[in-house]
Amino acid sequence: MSYFTIAGVQLHALHHGDNTEAMRHRVDVLMSRFPQVQMVVFSELMPLGASPHHAQPLPSHAEQLFCQLAEQHRIWLIPGSMFEQTETGIFNTLSVIDPHGHVVARYRKQFPFRPYEAGVESGSEFVTFDVPHVGRFGVSICYDMWFPETTRTLAAMGAEVILHPTMTDTIDRDIELAIARTNAAVNQCYFFDINGAGAIGNGRSIVVGPSGDVIHQAGTGEEIMPIEVDFSRVRRERETGLRGLGQPLKSFRERRVDFSLYRAENRSTPFLDTLGPLEKPRRADAEEF
Template sequence: MSRPLPVALVQAPPRLATDPLSGFAEDVEGVLARFPQTRLIAYPELHLCGVDGPAAESESRLQAAAEPLDGPRVKLLAELAGDLGIWLFPGTVCERGATGELFNTALAFSPQGHLAAHYRKIFPWRPYEPYAAGDRFVVLDLPEAGRIGFAICYDAWFPEVARHLAWMGAEVIVNPVMTTSSDRAQELVIAQANAIVNQVYVVSVNTAGPIGTGRSLVVDPEGRIRVQASDSGPTVLTDVLDLDDVTRVRAFGTAGLNRMWDHFTDTDAPIDLPLYDGRLDPRRWRPADH
């Protein structure tokens, strides 16, 4: 039995209107009209914040765009997801924390119209981004499919993020991106590497030109690129992720060989990890059940 998850990745420029939410519902409805079987729609980083990039000189606009999670923006997006009956991942937003912090936060809304999960970017792109860092990894269960993990843009450059998400049972890592710089080529390699070494799908959706560098893509659990935007122009990528592929690859190995999640035995000694002032305990190595 397969666990199909039809997805649509909307590679689009950020909405720069005074009211970035104006017309967003029509955009989402347009995607569903073209691809009616879609169950999850994902947008790029900062898509709804009315800003044109992550640079520090935009801090005043980022601050102006910030709202708490119980603010009107989240309520409107929750209603939209509920009205359309889809999983809506509208990219990331500027979140105002309880004590005034500025977070870069990914949101996930359920088909029932609820904020199902939120994730604060752990690794802001310093010194260019003024956000406070998040303090936890986040996974979300989609009852009809499987478990999703979240990583925002620069998070992908830190292998600890993808590793922990996979260990927490994530079968798909959704990575909203606003890459405006020349390193998108490296990010594509990193997406494949994170997929391979963790045996997960990686979904990276980038901002379109002229601001972003595009080239959104979906990578399967063995590192194969399933679909990719050929350039930076606005486009919608669609795919059907079969999450049972993750189960198959972990059971039989990447290329029928490598089963890194089954590497250790219970008799192996723990390995000190000086970088983290901690240790790798073989008895805790395998991913969580999903």
Template structure:
């Protein structure tokens, strides 16, 4: 067995409590698509980005509620992410809940979207989890994929599917769609990217296969994306190349090329000259608002 049914829920959301509507949507998907094994939502879909909605994990109402939903339907559930409060710090965290309603992993976003995602502490650990009889999955959140090292860590840990909750409301969404395809191809995996719809996000979720091919690209509005994926296809591509072409994971494994920029002692005058991360200044010289 290597097949799994995954439903991405591209849902409309406000910057506040959306949990009631999300629960209704999951209930509807479970009734209509009884072959679905896993449900994935967008980043910060449930409670928005305001730190006042941050909760402890474990022990918060968010995880308890979604754990009950997963157990009721017997599904794997990655309910997007929420702001987690822990020891005076805030993290953008996505829990992984199994069909018994148990939180088996939590992934903290490693690259908060600075300078806009202020006050959020970066996570430090890559997260993968196994679906018994199916395969290995990795978790990434939104801006993380702009840093290829985060995806390299997941593929090196054996991830065959990357689950990627996203919250993008900006004009660079098309660029992100290109990145999803490129990462899927370079890491020879399924890449399941779920964005939030309006008014918080611009939708356009995308799922790509291990050759970088588009399996589905959503529109801007609410959309339910139920797909059946076969991980034996990923294993064939990794073993033989996509349509018998490149085998990049093997080439990376076998490479002896040193990369000085990854050494702890490395210093880049070019990067240092860029200055601090800050909000872009107005072209007219007018001060931007803090």
């Protein structure tokens, strides 16, 4: 099968609180209106809000609710992410649930939005998963996409669609839209960047094709975005090039350059070490002017 329908859900929800019932209702409505949908993706931290104080061990009651919902509608479900409490700390974790209601993978955000996302640990493992007879998907979360190595690694692992829940309520959303298009183009993949609305995001979710083309960009309110993706398009463009031109994945494979930065023991350089600590900007005192 070459075609597969994915619905991104841009939902208005509480910043702090339980949004699971609203999500359940939205999936019920979505599947009634668009029964062709095979996968549903929500935004980052949608189920239980953006406070790490709501962190829970996984599996949890909320995750089980989503497993039941996926099995009820026979869909793949990515219910955004939730703060996960573990013995080693709190992680921002995304669950991938199959149409039988099974959690087939969990992904921990590798780049918490520090210094603002304080107290959240970094994940260290990349996650891809296969939909049988369809194709391979990769997952990342919000700030991860600002680091091109994350999406490039998923593409090198064979991901043809990147599912990217985000929670952006700040003035840099326009930059993220450009990054989403760039990630799709340089990795020749579909990129689903799904944001929240209202208190949990300023919307403008974007779905990008493997040539960096905008398939759909949402407004700032609630929106359901059922998009049919064509895996044969990804495979053809990776074979013949973006618009019949650049073949960045093949060129990266055949590179002669060795990126010594990534071999450095502390992943730093003398210049990077001059940039100072990773902390919030502070207001200057009057005597400093």
